[in-house]
Amino acid sequence: MHTQTIAQLSQGLKNREFSSVELTQACLTRIHQHNPALNCYITVTGEQALAEAQAADARIARGEAVPLTGIPVAQKDIFCTDGVRTSCGSRMLDPFIAPYDATVVARFKAAGCVMPGKLNMDEFAMGSSNETSFYGPVRNPWDIHTVPGGSSGGSAAAVAAGLAPGATGTDTGGSIRQPAAFCGITGIKPTYGRVSRWGMIAFASSLDQAGPMARTAEDCALMLQVMAGFDEKDSTSVDRAVPDYAVSLNDRLDGVRIGVPREFFADGLEPAIQRLMDEAVAEYRKLGAVIHEISLPNMSLSVPAYYVVAPAECSSNLARYDGVRFGHRCDDPKDLFDLYTRSRGEGFGAEVKRRILMGTYALSAGYYDAYYLKAQKIRRLISDDFQRAFQSVDVILGPTTPSVAFRLGEKSDDPVSMYLSDIYTIAVNLAGLPGMSLPAGFSGHLPVGMQLIGNYFTEERLLNLAHRYQQVTDWHTRMPAL
């Protein structure tokens, strides 16, 4: 069962070929077998999952099922789950049992999904390799000596290895798309505001956005259907109707204009990835799309601007972890200052500390204009580049990452080199646009991801393009040998 897509499993449940309890049991068995080597899950909620599966089977029997009823969907450990530890990959929240469900979690529960557990991630979603997790790194199932990407590395590795048919992720600078690329799966970061952030632990509030990670675009469409929509509890949630993403999946691509930005094919791109992108472009031509070369001239400034905006917002968001109301508290504080500083010093890992320091510095008196304000101006230039491009093309296509998955430890001593692994994904967050990654081949034994970027609220178009590509290619059906 672990090789099937959500769409196939959903059909199987509907046809009573197997029950949700059987499916969930199979998923838990697979987690039990392979999680020790891969470390995808921080918490496995087996008992609860089986109870949810029983409820799903009853709902199916009553004829009240919706498409995802009875399907296991694992949650990134950044989403609050009522009564279940929500660690965000940090020692700070290791003791934290969330007292409520995030809106995303509540929506999956309402659809009758089963949660097998909580997935490993970079600490507070700050990382591109899953090596910053307090619970240890996740291994890439294609090669356990390489990283799965991050920050949603547990989600990507779990789906790739068949330890969950679908998983949630969050994407602040590429944290859905980059691990999806490294692990050979499909993931979409929706338009900022499309999916509620309520109950999703904040990293950089003007960039964070949740999205689905699964094997296929069709599965992502099914999951996004559950996740997307207005939520009055999130002040930046957008009140706009959600289209039926499944309806347009098979739309023909005749005349669709695809832009290929020359800045995405500059120095630093692995030649094998360049070749696979050329092949993907050729597939789209065969499907009727028209290809245009475009330019996004300020692209190279996206990573520098991001590493001001994101740490600044992080330093502010993470001020709440003070050792008083929840989370880690140091032993025997001698005064209040000692309580704050030592609880935070012990609770946060090195990368989170770096970003808090960077953000605090960028926002401190006398430096605001030089850093934060400057970065917000660059952000405008990058966003304007995209809007200019979208006057002549419908979708932008390029690689998701400049290289395939790198080896564990390869970049962990050099923050800037680690940051540059998100060079093609970060601009999308700064502009707030939707972007997705889907498998486009292999370089050696490791998967390569192709990125599709659309204008605001064009998720259905991206899913349509990805689905059509997956109808004529089989990269998304490949699974690692475990």
Next chain:
Amino acid sequence: MSLSVENVNRIAWLARLAIDADKAESYAHDLSGILDFVARMDDVDTADVKPMAHPLEQIQRLRPDIATEPDQRECFQRHAPRVEAGLYLVPRVIE
């Protein structure tokens, strides 16, 4: 831009963040590297560019001034490191 160990300690104080004394040097090195990297932003003249605070240029939504959340103090305090009689306990701040 190069940060000294003193700079790092000052920033850490502002952030209420204890950092190990033997790590301050390495934070100074890493942060200086990151600051050099973000200084690439200065290559572009942005004098006439309007800063973009938010991707969708939204206006903050308003809602009627009605209480929507019930009192959940007991539930929330179950997860607190130290509480007593409904209060969060911290070291004495007034002598």
